[in-house]
Amino acid sequence: xxxxxxxxxxxxxxxxxxxxxxxxxxxxxxxxxxxxxxxxxxxxxxxxxxxxxxxxxxxxxxxxxxxxxxxxxxxxxxxxxxxxxxxxxxxxxxxxxxxxxxxxxxxxxxxxxxxxxxxxxxxxxxxxxxxxxxxxxxxxxxxxxxxxxxxxxxxxxxxxxxxxxxxxxxxxxxxxxxxxxxxxxxxxxxxxxxxxxxxxxxxxxxxxxxxxxxxxxxx
Numbered sequence: 001x002x003x004x005x006x007x008x009x010x011x012x013x014x015x016x017x018x019x020x021x022x023x024x025x026x027x028x029x030x031x032x033x034x035x036x037x038x039x040x041x042x043x044x045x046x047x048x049x050x051x052x053x054x055x056x057x058x059x060x061x062x063x064x065x066x067x068x069x070x071x072x073x074x075x076x077x078x079x080x081x082x083x084x085x086x087x088x089x090x091x092x093x094x095x096x097x098x099x100x101x102x103x104x105x106x107x108x109x110x111x112x113x114x115x116x117x118x119x120x121x122x123x124x125x126x127x128x129x130x131x132x133x134x135x136x137x138x139x140x141x142x143x144x145x146x147x148x149x150x151x152x153x154x155x156x157x158x159x160x161x162x163x164x165x166x167x168x169x170x171x172x173x174x175x176x177x178x179x180x181x182x183x184x185x186x187x188x189x190x191x192x193x194x195x196x197x198x199x200x201x202x203x204x205x206x207x208x209x210x211x212x213x214x215x216x217x218x219x
Contacts, residue, residue, distance in 0.1 A: 075182040080134045082179050084169030086124040090132070092191065092204060093119035095165045112195060115157045115215055122204070125197045133203040134168060134179060140190055140207045143218055151203075153195035154219035158212035161187050168204075181206075188212050 074080045084090045091102065097118045104121075108114040112123035124130055148154060164185030169178045183189065187208055194203040 072182050073179045074134065074136065077136045077138055079136075080179060080181075082132055082134070082169075083129045084132055084178070085128070086122075086130045087127045088125075089114070089121045089123050090130065090169050090202075091119055091121045092159070092166060092168050094160070094162050095167050096162045098167045111155060111215070111217065112153060113155045113157060113193065113215070117160050118162055120157050120159055120191060120193075122193055122195075122202055124200070124202075128200070130200040130202060132168065133201075134181065135203070135205045136181065136183065137205060137207045140192070140205075140209070143192075148219050151194045151196055151219060152198070154217075155193045155195075156213075156216040156218060157191055157193075158209065159189050159191055159206075160212070161185060161189060184208065192218075 073082075089102065089104075091098065097116070100119075102114055102116075102119075102121050104114050104123075109123065114121040114123070143154065161183050162185065164183055164187070166181040166183055167178060168181065183206070188211060189206045190209045190213065192205045194205075196202070
C-alpha cells in the first residue's frame with residue numbers, strides 16, 4: 001500500500017513538473033512569434049508603463065506657440081505652393097474660427113467667395129485636390145492686364161487676423177495639405193483671389209491694409 005502511495009505521488013509530481021515545463025515552452029514559443037508581450041521583470045528588468053492616450057474630450061484644441069512654430073509653412077512675406085482638398089470650397093481663416101461652420105448665401109455662391117471678418121472661403125467647381133499658390137507681399141499693386149491673363153475670375157476681400165495665425169485648407173488631418181501662415185496679429189489684410197476653375201488652380205495674394213474695404217470683383 002505504501003509502495004502504491006509513493007508511486008501515485010511520484011506520478012503526480014512528474015505530471016506537475018511536466019505541466020510547468022510545457023507552460024514555459026508555450027510562453028517561449030508565443031514570445032518568439034510575437035503573440036505575447038515579454039515580461040521584462042523575468043529578465044531582471046523593470047517593467048515600463050506606456051503613457052495613456054487622452055480621450056478626445058480631455059485633449060486641448062489650443063494651438064500653442066511651440067506647436068505653431070514647428071508646423072508653420074510660411075512666416076512673413078513669401079510664396080508657397082501646395083495642394084488642398086476642396087469640397088466645393090477651401091478656407092483661409094484665422095485659427096480662432098477655422099473650425100466654425102461656413103454658411104454660404106446665394107450671393108456668396110454667385111461670387112464664388114464667402115466673406116467673414118476673420119475668414120474667407122474660396123468657392124471651387126467640385127470636390128477634390130486643387131492647386132493653390134499663396135503669396136504674402138509687402139503691399140498691394142494695381143492689377144495689370146497681363147496679371148489677369150489665364151484667370152477666369154479675380155476677387156478681392158478683407159480679413160482680420162486676430163491671432164496672426166492663418167490656416168489654409170481646413171483642419172489638420174483632413175485630405176490634402178493644410179498650410180499654416182504666420183502674419184501680423186490684430187491686423188487687417190487684403191486678399192486678392194485668382195480663379196482658374198477648369199484647371200483647378202487658384203492663387204491667393206495677401207498684404208496688410210490699415211482699414212477693411214468692401215468686396216471687389218476685378219474680373
